Amino acid sequence: MKTFEELFGELSTKWQQKTPGSGSVAALEAGVHQIGKKLVEEAAESWMAAEHESSERAAEEISQLIYWTQLMMISRGLTPDDVYSHL
Numbered sequence: 826m827k828t829f830e831e832l833f834g835e836l837s838t839k840w841q842q843k844t845p846g847s848g849s850v851a852a853l854e855a856g857v858h859q860i861g862k863k864l865v866e867e868a869a870e871s872w873m874a875a876e877h878e879s880s881e882r883a884a885e886e887i888s889q890l891i892y893w894t895q896l897m898m899i900s901r902g903l904t905p906d907d908v909y910s911h912l
C-alpha cells in the first residue's frame with residue numbers, strides 16, 4: 826500500500842531516471858494523447874465498477890484512475906501542489 830504522494834514520488838523518480846522495464850516510463854514516452862485515452866478508460870471503468878460491482882472492485886479501478894491521473898500530471902510537469910491549489 827502507498828499514499829498518493831509516495832506513488833507520485835516513485836513515478837517521478839522512474840521518469841527522471843528513465844528506469845528500464847518500467848511500464849510507467851513507456852507510457853510517459855508514448856505521450857499525453859495515449860495517457861489521456863487510458864485516463865478516460867479508467868474513469869469509465871471506475872464508474873461501471875461503482876455502479877455494478879463490489880466496493881473492492883470499485884476501489885481497484887479508482888486506484889488505476891489515480892495512477893493514470895498521476896502520469897498525466899507528470900507528462901505536463903505538474904506537481905501535487907499545483908493540483909491541490911485548486912482544491
Ligand SMILES: N=c1c2ncn([C@@H]3O[C@H](COP(=O)(O)OP(=O)(O)OP(=O)(O)O)[C@@H](O)[C@H]3O)c2ncn1[C@@H]1O[C@H](COP(=O)(O)O)[C@@H](O)[C@H]1O
Pocket residue numbers: 835836839846847848849850870888889892
Ligand atoms: N499503480 C500502478 C498501476 N495502476 C494501474 N497500472 C497499469 O495500468 C494499466 C491498467 O490497464 P487495464 O485497465 O487494461 O488493466 P487490466 O489489467 O486489464 O485491469 P482492469 O482495469 O481490466 O481491471 C495496466 O497496464 C497496469 O499495469 C499501474 N501500473 C503501475 N502502478 C504502480 O506504479 C509504480 C511503477 O510501476 P512500473 O512503471 O511498472 O515500474 C509501481 O508502484 C506500480 O505498482
